[in-house]
Amino acid sequence: MELNEIISEDVIDSLEYKNSLTCKYNTKGDEISASTVSIPDEIVNYIVTNLKKKLDYAVDDYDPEYPNERTILKFDKTLLIQHETFMNFLYPDTEEGEHANPNFGIVNAERLQKPDKIDFVVHIFKYGEEEILIFTKHSKPELLKKIYWLQSQEDFKKIDKDRLYVFKDKITCLYYGDYYIYDKTEFHQLFKYWEKLEEVRDNVVNHLEREGIVSNLSEYRDKYKKHYNMQSIIKIDTDNVKNFIKTNEGTLEDICDQLDLDIKFDKSNNQFEIEDEKGITILNRILSYRSGFNLTKDFVTFSTYQAHGKL
Secondary structure, three states: OEHHHOOOHHHHHOOEEEEEEEEEEOOOOOEEEEEEEOOOHHHHHHHHHHHHHOOOOEEEEOOOOOOOOOEEEEEOHHHOOOHHHHHHHHOOOOOOOOOOOOOOEEEEOOOOOOOOOOOEEEEEEEEOOEEEEEEEEOEOHHHHOOOEEEOOOOOEEEOOHHHOOEOOOOOOEEEOOOEEEOOHHHHHHHOOHHHHHHHHHHHHHHHHHHOOOEOOHHHHHHHHOOHHHHHHHOOOOOOOHHHHHHHOHHHHHHHHHHOOOOEEEEOOOOEEEEOOOHHHHHHHHHHOOOEOOOOOOOOEEOOOOEEOOOO
């Protein structure tokens, strides 16, 4: 599926700009102050143009490991911890905005935030009775604070950076029934999504240790918290991981015995032992179905596409 099957060029040509929200997180990251502004027409036109540029890009389901090249990632709105609160803030009297996340808040800011305090901007476009939200990461004007202009024939004046707003036209994601991600890294930054993933990661690590699935996990707990390990570990289904191991115990024993994976597997109690920190990544990929297309042919780790041989 391509993006133009979800939002067509005709729809984009019919969009009417309504307004924008400048958004700033509080220190805890659980509340946003939002100010309503109208951005210049030139920026609006650039945003619409950029929306069209990737209409022929393929759309695939969100995956934190997915390379963001010529692909738009579809993110289920129910998985975004801020979504319900955004809908409640924008459309409080509708079914869409009926519920808000009690652990997250958005408030009307009394005045527009200073330009170096804004984290991102939400641009609201109308399409008939519907609305499309386009999210852009805000640019901070620090690099421009040393620019001067000639005020008179004899005098230069320094730019007041507190009055200098730099709006980006590069799209981070758009919301149109679900979220469609143009830039995965910026998407994580805008919604502080990694903080939520860290909670999932900690739950998985605790489960693997508590259930005795990894005998020496405590020795590697700090390594498990590394960002590069989180991308696979969050995919481990704690409800089914023990059943997965039981079902594949013979194959897992053969793989760990015959291939250099830096992990051991004890079939007698279906328990893994990590021999080296490199084994963490391999184990996560096995338990989250991210190693190869099955466990009996070429054993592949997707991060490097390195084949470990056949059994």
